[in-house]
Amino acid sequence: MNVHSHNHQALDAYENVLMHLKEKHIRLTQTRKAVIAYMVNSHEHPSAETVYKELLPLYPNLSLATVYNNLKLLVDEGFVSELKLSNDSTAYYDFLGHQHLHIVCEVCGKITDFMDVDVLKVHQEVHEQTGYQVTKAQLILYGICPDCQAQKKNA
Known part of the structure; x- marks a missing residue:
């Protein structure tokens, strides 16, 4: 774009x-x-x-x-x-211009958007398995970002 x-x-x-x-x-x-x-x-x-x-x-x-x-x-x-992250009392905000997930670095706290997920398919699968009508979703993944991985290797 x-x-x-x-x-x-x-x-x-x-x-x-x-x-x-x-x-x-x-x-x-x-x-x-x-x-x-x-x-x-x-x-x-x-x-x-x-x-x-x-x-x-x-x-x-x-x-x-x-x-x-x-x-x-x-x-x-x-x-x-x-966005309320584990082990962090601060709330972070994200404009919902597009469907995406978030991944958070457990070391530095950086939040990154992850785009290549069909969120609507997840909503449909949840509905099929549970009968719930999904009104909103917040899935946050946690890991270690490339920068922090590099710092750990160099330490």
Whole structure:
């Protein structure tokens, strides 16, 4: 995917979120738009504190509570998922622009998207075996990233 098509997709996703919130009569403040734009354009899985630190220079009146409230709204509306990792009290956030899984490094904590999984097939298989209708899923795999493996070999 080239940069232009990614920017176009991000703009479409941003506009889609704004349109959804407008239809639900949810106020679109400048800070709310900033948090939405940050999440849509993020290639990471930021914590609320990270979003706050990144946006504060542009929005000096921004509070950490405002960031948390906006992230909660985005989670509640189904645009962002909240990732809670084992042995870590921090919540990380991921914009749900595509179906994917996450793998987390047990050494450095880096979170990486894993794309080549047919998540819908997993939902179907769960339904067939259990009768449950899957409404959302969060599967997190754990391992050791290539960087940490290399450091261990060199130590």
